[in-house]
Amino acid sequence: MNMSKMDQALKKKLQTFLNDMLKFGTVKGFKYFSMYLRGREEMMINILNEPHNLGSRSSEPTSPCILPSDVNPSSSFTSHNLPYDTQSLLMSQRSQMALSGYGSQGVGLPPASPSEEEPSKDLNSTVFLIAGYAKYSCPYVWVRSNHERLVRLTGEEGGERDSPLKLKCSAKWKDTDVKIWDVISELIKLCTYPVPRNPFExxxxxxxxxxxxxxxxxxxxxxxxxxxxxxxxxxxxxxxxxxxxxxxxxxxxxxxxxxxxxxxxxxPGVENFLQEERKQQQNLQREAQVHARATQRKRYPSQTYTEQAAAAYGLQSTYGGPEVSTGRPADPFSQQNQYGRQGHVGFGYGQTPSMF
Missing domain, CATH: 1.10.287 (Helix Hairpins)
Structure with missing residues (x-):
């Protein structure tokens, strides 16, 4: 794959990531983080540092956490190692210039706004900026508050606070399908202490x-x-x-x-909807009744409803008309035949069934 096709594929992949971020960034109700969007390319996420130490929480963790013994040292960072070394968590200026495409101009991977312009946040949480700038063709994450808790800043480079994090999600962006929740999961793992077993609780x-x-x-x-x-x-x-x-x-x-x-x-509108449903049901019932009457008139055009009922049950009409038979043999042992009720097919009192 040549460079132009690769760039197009990365840009398309970044657009898919941004679309997911726009939808996910409006969701509320997660326990360890909250989000808000800042334009199409940026999302701010506020992650709790130590939830069990907050006044509104119990003094003990309310959900299962990952213990230090469960952590694989070769895996990504976890909050058990706070604070992290600058070289291990932040991208160096040389790496940034190599990735940005503006290395010849001495430009790395700065965010759209410097860290000093971000509003101050409380010490119980850390704010991160997740951004997918089109000029970088890859999403990156920057720390926006409480830098000292996460990183041992050396003060040697003025751009340390505006350097993106070294995340596994960013490193494998070109080769794997990275979602916004993959980035959030990794951030909670390195920020929240103790590490929750479910970052999306x-x-x-x-x-x-x-x-x-x-x-x-x-x-x-x-x-x-x-x-x-x-x-x-x-x-x-x-x-x-x-x-x-x-x-x-x-x-x-x-x-x-x-x-x-x-x-x-x-x-809104549910009552009107239910009323319409009831009207439709009533109309259907009326249509069914009209259809049933029309069918009865076609089947028995010269009979009244009483005669139709008598015909249906193989009975004589009460006015003494001709006997109507259904063609089925009468039950000689039925209660009606035993008492010889007038109008029924069979035999009267004192008569002998023809079948005997």
């Missing part, structure tokens, strides 16, 4: 506190996002089973909320 307390209408919207978007994570995540990922459990929980809450909205008639 749902915040049930937050969902239950929402108003009913907003809860239905939030759970619907959560269910859709968790389903995508399930479909595009390999089974060997340690959080696959946990995501499936949360998907089941969120889906149940979503349909429970929908049922409550219908009962309370809070869905």
């Amino acid at each position: 749902v915040d049930v307390e937050y969902i239950d506190c929402l108003p009913l209408k907003e809860r239905v919207l939030v759970t619907g978007s959560l269910a859709n996002s968790l389903q995508k994570i399930m479909l595009h995540t390999k089974d060997e990922k340690h959080y696959s089973g946990k995501v499936f459990d949360d998907l089941h929980l969120v889906t149940r809450k979503h349909f429970e909320g929908l049922q409550n909205l219908v009962r309370q008639k809070q869905i």
Whole structure:
């Protein structure tokens, strides 16, 4: 594959990534992070540093975590090693110039806005910028707050704070299918302590506190996002089973909320829809009755409804008309025949059945 075709393929791949990021960036209700979009190419993500130390949480971790003994030293970074060495976590200026395509101008991989212009955040979380700039043809991540917690800054290079992170997702971008949730999972692994076993755990307390209408919207978007994570995540990922459990929980809450909205008639247009459905059902019933009457008139044009009923059961009409037979032999042991009721096919009282 020549360079032009490779560049086109990478640009197309980046557009797919940005489309996923635009949808995923609007979802709320995750326990360890929150997101907001800043244009088409940028998404800010706020990741909790130590959730179990927050005042609103218990003093102990509320969900299973990855222990230091479970961490593979050869794998990507984990929060058990905080803070990280600058050379191991941040891209060097030489690597940036080689990847940016502007190395001859001495330009690396800076974000659209420098770190100093970012608003200050609280110490309980770390803000990251995930961006897929078209000129780079690859998504990168920059730290936007609490740099000192993550990295031992040397102060030798002025661009350390605006250097992108060395992530596995960025390194394998050209060769594998990288999704936005893959990037988020890796960021939570290196930032949140202790490392949660499910980086996409749902915040049930937050969902239950929402108003009913907003809860239905939030759970619907959560269910859709968790389903995508399930479909595009390999089974060997340690959080696959946990995501499936949360998907089941969120889906149940979503349909429970929908049922409550219908009962309370809070869905716009639902009452009109139900009225239209009832009218259609009534019209169908009327049409069926008219059709049934028309069919009866065609089948018995000279008989009244009473005569039609008598004919259907093989009886004589009550006014003493001719006996009507269905062509079926009468039951000589039926209660009607035993008492010789007038108008029935068979034999009267004191008569002997012809079959004997």
